Amino acid sequence: MRRGKELNPAEIRIVFTPSAGNVEHFAAEELRSGIARMTGVAVPVATGKTDGGVSIELETLNGKDTELRFDGFRITVSENRIHIAANLPRGVLNGVYELLEFWGCRWFFYQEQPVFPHWEHLSMPESRTVNPDLELRGVCIFPVNAEHREDLRRIIGWLGWNRFNLLMTSVCRTKKRDNGWEVEWRQVEGELLPELRKRGMILNISEHSGRYFFPVSYFKEHPEWFAMNGEGKRFATGQICYSNEGAVQTLIRNFTEYAEKHPEVEILGTWPEDGYGFCKCEHCRRPGTVLKAVNRIADALKIVRPRLTVEYLSYTSETSEVPPDILPRDNMSILVANMRVAEEWKKKSDAVGGRGVYRLHYHITDNTAERANLALRFHEILDDCRETKAGGLRGIIPFFIGIDTWWRSSLNLCFLSRFSWDVSKTVDEVLSDFCRNRYPSVAERMKELFLRLEKIPMVSQSRPPRWPLWQEWESMRTEFSGPAWEKTQHTFEGLRQTLDELMNVASEPAEHFRPVMEFIEFQRRMFEAWHYRALAVQAFGRNDRDAVRSCLEKTAEYEQELAEQVRNSAGGSGVAGAWIDYEFFLNWRLQLDKQLLEMRTTENMIPVTDENPDVELFLPGLLENRKASPRH
Template identity: 25%
Template sequence: MMLRKTRILVLFAVLSLIAGYAQAETNDTVTIAQNGEAKAVIVLAADATEPERHAATELTGFLRQITGAKFEIQAPPAAGQSRLLVGPGAAKSAKADFSTDGLGSDGIVIRTVGDDLILAGGRPRGTLYAVYTFLEEHIGCRWWSSKASSIPVKPTLEIGRLNIRYMPPLEYRETFWFDSFDGNWSVRNKSNGNSERLDAKRGGKHIYQGFVHTFFPLIPPDKYFEDHPEWFSKIKGKRSHERTQLCLTNEEMRAELIKNLKERLRNNPAATIASVSQNDWHGNCQCSKCVAIEKEEGSPSGLMLRFVNAVSEDIEEEFPNVAISTLAYQYTRKPPKITKPRPNVIVRLCSIECSFSKPLADERNKKFRDDIVGWSKICNRLYIWDYTTNFRHYIMPHPNLLVLGPNVKFFVDHNVKGLFEQGAYTSNGAEMAELRAWVLAKLLWNPALDGQELIDEFIAGYYGPAGLHIKDYLQITHNAVEASGDHLGCFSQHT
């Protein structure tokens, strides 16, 4: 009888312990600050990378603004108190088997373990993005522009249980608006494109060797045309370099281009992408060899891809981490019938001819829609060069806000891996520039977000009491373009 009672008591104690543990794991909170006093320490491993050290510094600074408390940065284990574990090295002191496998360079982990909080991610940028995502989504920080932000005041700061692991679907995210080039704004809003001013401590970025339209920079006509006219387009029976392209079936020209490209890459070891792309006009070669391949492929893009594939193969042994980028633009926009891009080739499809008063999925944009569907079937690294302003009138109304969210979703649904959102990039002062840059940055990081909700959030947070009037104004302009049926291109004469 006593043995039976003892067993029952032991079983009851075990069940109580399990129930209490489960309740603690699901219901308890982690207290970071209480009444302006720090109740946690920030932990950073000795071998933390420069971006991870900057992430810890940023976390310390923003928590000071939010709570009024001063937080210490300590080395592991820093036991006996709640810990904010910044970076994979620090995370292992709470979870020995912690891993960033599968997170790439930008993926994040935000996870509570007991009284600790892990903020870590892939290298080089993931830990930075984990810290900023935590501050933004779980505390309420917003960085609207390079000069305007909203940082909440919470002397007592507690968080519930968190278990987030996120890998952004877009590897390349660039909001190409003038204010968004600011390094702090870019990293806090998780942009990582070529033009953002992102140094090593801010995680770096994707770096191009030659950004676009590089045929003549790689084979300059003033250097080569006199001795090698056959390297340039044949137009109406005559070789020319006046607003033309290169003769892509000429093997000697390709060898010289590769030699020049390799020299540039050796001088730019940070480059991760090299552009080998057509000039910013038509004039593709009409010699018999080039025309025959274009006819066989059903599009000039087939010849372009054969040429770019050959370049990518020739450079990959010396530069295994460099991708070759080319364009699907103007005469090369239609995908080919036969040739597919090699794994180290990026194709940037351009939406320049589209209507931006309607989503790209709309029938008005059927030709582009058909092209992206075609490219998505053959290209593993499909990027988009998208246009989000009116380049003729930066300060005039450009009612395209309602299509930003649907278009980003459309891109990601069609296997797009990188987005370059070209806006007013030469100066401040463009119409709704800060709004567009912020909304686009949010969508590029998480395309599942609702574009209209982001617009409303920005207007309320950035304009404050004037926001209602801004919303009314934007509604009027968008209603007007809808009623008129205007094409709303990116080079519209009037709006």
């Protein structure tokens, strides 16, 4: 929107129709307080017609505007009137945020407060119609519990501002391990449900919550309701036996009871437990058994809550490889974990007039999949949004695991939101807007720097997947020493040099640059740790025990610094965090370091296990030795 005629804030009236509900009232309040923050003028909010002045009218059309899609909106500007209309109340709120952004307000990072510029006069916007390319725009947050209630409240506000419209969460997610992530919507729903409601956001209760809808306590009386392994034995820790009539009846009853008690839930997921232990009984081995059971749940839910969407997760082969003649129900949506199966599910859903397909995403804000080291993925996010739109899917829901890495997460999510609304946007446009607002004095050069940060060297910890000894990693000989290492170092130095130059000339607060610096240094430090690890591997090859030790002591120093940075993420710059995931992979690394120090080979290696407590004292031990040793 270009700047047009000037608008005196003292003349503004915010008006909504008498039928306006919760969301329109909140939209009016957001607009009123935004204008007050920018101009110091408290504009009146009223119902119905007003005389004189310029009215900003908010109106929900309930589907009457056939040119509007989903929660899109139309801003119509005439002489003395700005009319914001949408088919859904949430669309009206989107229109209000669009208007605030037109006036220069931005909220890039959820850990911060929104930024309002100061104006004496506002300018009249131009008329426009905005429809989102992707209908569903949401996140699945970890952790969700009472401890993080206030963080979550702020994040929901930020999501609404950035025109996300869905929160996926679990009523009670079984922790994978003792100190794993906790997702317990029921701990916070009293306080946070109103936050979703006033923004008209969709509550999607799903994720792995099978233990809530199918408690393991059933096992005592009904072991036959639980999955059988290959040897014919049933376990309370396995999945449900989806072909057992009693089990399915119980599941139907529990889902139905929950849906009746929770009218606020718009999408209800029926995910199996996380990826393991499907039943090997004769009937369950037939492909499509899980879908058939979920279809029966959907049939029952359709009777009590016809508008409720039943979400089916296509994830493992048991839930993805379904024969063509077994179709979902028309009140179901398919959530795909893998894009390979999206097209087939879309066809099946369309064949029954169903509620379509949307996708999970593991590489936008998922610190578990990304080993607590999220990359900035502006171009990939754009490609994924375009692919999602081209495939006729409803949207992308990323896992948002580890909210303390807020600097990286906010950036990736900002891009996801912008591209979900408009896949014809470019990275350059979105990044330019970000840099013009965040770093106005050096905007163009910061944009160039961010494009380089997207390609910053990052240690990939996901290969080789089976974690043999370091000595077996071919990359230890090539990637972290010699010419490749020199090139990587050169890249880090170049980034730091550019950043230092910009910080010297920029007029923005230093804390805006601090996360950028920490992001570069975090990657550099991790590479340093791996460089010395690679040198230790080379020393191992020469059978030089002392050199192995001194190299690993250097590795330990860097690992210690990184660990401290991650562990102390609270109040930090949002770059390092997700300690739960970081520690998990650190533990693996240390198990391998310890074996390298002990000069173990494939002959006498110890298999790497999850959270091996034996390495707890390994780092401090190495560092202590380094301090005590006169050689250093």
